[in-house]
Amino acid sequence: METIFNSSKNALPKSKRPVTNPKTLVFLAVAVLLTTPLNYAFGSITVILFTLYALFTAKKEDFSFNIALFMPVALFLLMVASLIWSIDFKSTLKALSKEIPLLIIPVVFFVIRLWPKQQKDILKFYSWGMFTYALFYVIRAVIKYFETGDTNVFFYHELVTKDVNAIYVSVFMSVALFYFVAKRTKRKFDYLALAFLFVFIFLLSSKNILLTDILLIILYFLFWSPVSKKTKWTFAVVFATAIVIAGYFSKIKERVEVEFKPDTEQAVQDMGTRAITIAQAWNSETFSQNDYFNGTSFRVYQIRIFTEMIQEDPVFFQGYGLNASLVKVKEKGDEHNVFKGNETHRGYNGLNFHNQYVEVFADLGLFGFLILITMMLLNLKNGLSNKDFVHIAFAILMIALFLTESFLWRQRGVVFFTLLYCLFNKELYSSVIEKEKR
Template identity: 25%
Template sequence: MFVFFSFFPLLPFKIKGLPVFVFACFAFFVFKKKEKKFDFIYLINSLLFILYIGSLFYSENIQLGLSLLETTLSLIIIPLIFTLYSGYKKTAKTILREEFTFKYIYIISSFILSILIFIISFQYGNYISTKIELSKFLSRLNTGFFWINEHPIYLSIYLSLSLLIIVSIFKNSKIKVLLLVIGLFQFFILLLLSRKGVIISFLISSILLFLITQKRKKTGLLFIMFFFLISSFFVFKFTPDTIKRFKEVFDIKSYNKVEKNSSTSVRYGVYNCALEKISESLMIGYGIGDVQNELQDCYKSKSKVLVSENLNSHNQYFGILLSVGVLGLIIFIIPLVINLKLFFIRKDYLAFSILLMFVMFMFFENILDRQSGVILFSFLFNFYTFKNYSLKNNE
């Protein structure tokens, strides 16, 4: 049943929900074969969605609110599926075997995705005589390539997860050379996509995972430096725009005025408005349907660029505060903290690193407001909760 999620990076945007549907069908079968009591503890991961429903009562734009609830439906469906699954006897050995299959197929899917991205990059330059025109290249990815239509941020998230899995299995793998080649290529594509927040989140999580699982710390650090330098060399050589995007962060001009061609400048403007609006309705927010209208009202007084782009808060925590206030944010964070602790105590360091990476992603993107992010997050979060909680109870 998990194998369908391993193809997630290659699925067209319109059918991203297919793995959830298949998973739900399997859960219905499990429900009919129920052998023991359900473990309702997994439903704690769905409390944010319940608060979103409640916020409709003080939202003015009900239609938009319902649309956003439909997008985030995985936040409650997937925990519910795992709750049903808990009523069917499944050995720890089988669970681990399914995870093993998921990991390797997901790496292959992400590798194919990185090849497709690499092929498209040749339409905007080449790697011998010219540079890659980064802005046009990224715009093309966003508007669609082959059968895929995905924002570069989510493409980067798919590759980051694959790389994290490679780091976790590398030590005990019999195909180290192949994994190294695949990893280097995917990391090159990740840098080529130049999503600053995703790259930073991945680097912190992967280095932490590598050092935790690596007995020879000095050797591990040298390997990480080699891996990073080789990939960075090719990106910086052929896409100087990537360097420019990182330099923006340290340029004081990025914080003086909103400039359309500066992602750092745009984010700074968005965050200013988000914080301003949060302070005006801190306790309960504005309701899931009214957040964008409130941001747009602020954008009108700040910048025409922000108004025309109609941007969300670009920070999941700000988005939750704007929707359901401080209570909502606390209720969202509590399961994250509980599970991070569970994964670490259980020594499931991959699960710990994946969740940590998503926690950091959310500082830079509203990944729960788009199918591509919310489905992947909800599945991984709840699967590893289920795995570790089940194994803990079976001991």
């Protein structure tokens, strides 16, 4: 990699090489993050600009290898290699274009010099940008409410559109929330942004993300906050109580009831004649076209068919190929007769695993799974070593999110994760200087 880098740099006359402007680098990194909720074209353009600027202004002495940053590259290289054995070559080849950020973003961080102030500025401007997004979404919902009188415009996908996805926006907003929570010196506007972002995440009604955020906020005040122990425990109790009360009277209650009481009258009325329980999802040989899976039972069904696929096909080590397992998922859907879809609803057999750990195992086998686990553990380890709450919170949030979403198999997810992962795990330049002095 260093040889390639040196060759490309030598192609430019030394006197003509531009000098890296830290502010421009920060601006472009923030632009990449803030365009993730927008149309994919905007995200692609900002990633290209960020990459080109970093590569053409980098210096040889700034190059540094980092094992944590190499792991996304290794995952991408395995994706490319899976073309060799993929059972659906066209799908694998098409999916690779979405996964390129796993390669180019770490390369950018290999060749740039990153100071602590730059890292903090990226997080600061990103967090205020997310606050602006949240404000925009709420104002738009208010306008829709006065037009329709429908309170659903304030919740879940209706609040941010199904295309952008409430779960993904919850993740974007959560990182901004952690920045404001961890900020030592808070002004009035910081408290306002913190409260507003938390309420916004609450409205998005993503159970997994919301519960993870609540746990992390409580942990922050118990172990990182500078206030007295009595105040910490008082806050933890009051905060947890308030959340339980608020949850009881909100849309969260309805969504939790659908998960744990899938046979509720509303679920049956909306989705089918029979709501499938967790036990039925794991044990039933066949289903009917009127059967409804809630989020939990559907994920149990998917894990169940994954175990069947691994037992039936010799793909334990290499997987089916990037994005190729969907072929087998559809076959399993036909075998078990799950809902195949109609004019208004997509069939269950057309959905991926909605679990990043299972998804990567099915597509890339044991080796892909081990790379992913190594990435997650290194991310958490480095956060704990640096005693950086925002980094730790990001690491835990990703671990939890990957249990319910194939986040890295979506363009928004892979760009967002890879840039923040590299930002947090890149060795800051001040640390390099300290090591050299020793």
